[in-house]
Amino acid sequence: MKRTAAVLAAAVVALVPAAPGSAAAAEFPAFGLPAAPGQDVSSAGIHSESGTATVMNAIDLTPRDGVVRAPLAGTVRFQHCSGGDWVVVDHAGGWRTGYYHLEGIAVTDGRQVAAGAVLGNVGNALPCGGSSTGAHVHFTLWRLDAAARSPEAAGDWDGISHERLATDVAEAVGVALSGRTFGGWTLREGTEQYSGTATRVSTGEVVPLPGTLRHEP
Numbered sequence: 363m364k365r366t367a368a369v370l371a372a373a374v375v376a377l378v379p380a381a382p383g384s385a386a387a388a389e390f391p392a393f394g395l396p397a398a399p400g401q402d403v404s405s406a407g408i409h410s411e412s413g414t415a416t417v418m419n420a421i422d423l424t425p426r427d428g429v430v431r432a433p434l435a436g437t438v439r440f441q442h443c444s445g446g447d448w449v450v451v452d453h454a455g456g457w458r459t460g461y462y463h464l465e466g467i468a469v470t471d472g473r474q475v476a477a478g479a480v481l482g483n484v485g486n487a488l489p490c491g492g493s494s495t496g497a498h499v500h501f502t503l504w505r506l507d508a509a510a511r512s513p514e515a516a517g518d519w520d521g522i523s524h525e526r527l528a529t530d531v532a533e534a535v536g537v538a539l540s541g542r543t544f545g546g547w548t549l550r551e552g553t554e555q556y557s558g559t560a561t562r563v564s565t566g567e568v569v570p571l572p573g574t575l576r577h578e579p
């Protein structure tokens with residue numbers, strides 16, 4: 363049975379690279395930035411969940427108005443820790459986005475949100491550990507696997523420390539931000555943590571990170 367499962371798993375995995383790049387790209391949802399348009403959004407750059415792991419699936423963002431908004435419609439899922447709750451949003455297709463450090467959380471667990479809905483304010487909250495120097499949102503990308511048996515991959519992260527998010531969860535379902543487009547900006551990771559670039563798709567303008575994105579109206 364194990365062998366059959368392994369072969370099946372291998373066959374499923376093989377389907378992914380076999381798909382043409384355009385199909386894979388089309389599969390990625392039309393995310394916005396997690397901020398209202400028409401303002402500057404500063405970024406400390408692209409990094410891994412912890413700043414030391416390998417999958418660079420996170421970026422620190424600070425919109426000028428300090429308000430964090432859903433970049434795409436979805437369902438709010440609170441993750442509970444000893445230090446409080448933090449917010450993730452589940453989108454169609456298994457995509458999940460995370461919003462660590464939020465203060466003044468403006469949504470409730472299980473609530474459906476539209477793109478642009480206010481989630482809360484940038485902050486320094488550390489409900490499951492980690493660190494923060496200066497109010498921002500630590501925005502993270504994952505793709506859950508509904509068929510997975512592990513709670514990490516299935517997305518049940520109650521009580522999971524930020525350290526385990528950076529290791530077990532990131533390895534299971536973390537998706538690198540590099541090459542993904544949010545609100546018309548295509549992100550590219552750098553060779554170092556907290557670096558990279560954001561390229562405005564419409565003009566080709568390249569902003570080195572850390573840097574400031576002018577989020578068009």
Ligand SMILES: [Zn+2]
Pocket residue numbers: 409420421422499500501
């Ligand atoms: Zn961060």
